[in-house]
Amino acid sequence: MDDEQVRQWLLTEGLDIVDIDLALKLKDAIVRCDTIAFPDDAINIVFTLQHHAQSRETWAGYITTGDKYLITVPQIDILLRNKTRQLLYPPAMRCPSTDVVTEADLALVLLGVGVHEVRHRIQHKKPWVARFARPYDVSDRDVRALTQHMVTLCRDNRHFQRQAGMRRRELRSAFGPLEVDARVVELLFLRQRSDSDEAIERALFAQP
């Protein structure tokens, strides 16, 4: 299906046009990152119409079964604008409205999500690329602190979601070592503040 067919299909499913357009932009970002990492490997992106039962925040994912990316369309616009505010704007600059998010910043965060998901595919298909999982393995001091931060964040999330009833296997895939690695790489990409192919490739294949 081309973009226009996807747009028409999602409209008939009752989805909001702003969410549909953002989902298509995210698809383009994932395709761009994936093509840099896997120039010869076909890419499969699936749009989903419902949030995962136990996470209302998942808007993208890489699934090893079937080697595909998922994009969850409902509310993706507001979720990604909020993510942009949290990641790129210091708290003092924030305003209750999400309108302050510039399109350039949003586009950078979309590429960051692309880098994150494609890193999951790299973990699966190029396992020799070393991962950011243990802070003491990381040579650079700043990146070591970033890795430690992500380890702590994922551990806290795991604890919180276990209390909320998430199952052990799901906890491991949602907040385990692979997720720590993908989050570190996503932030390494955003820190460069560049949307060039070189910046994407540097982050996709970053190693401790």
Ligand SMILES: [Zn+2]
């Ligand atoms: Zn992830």
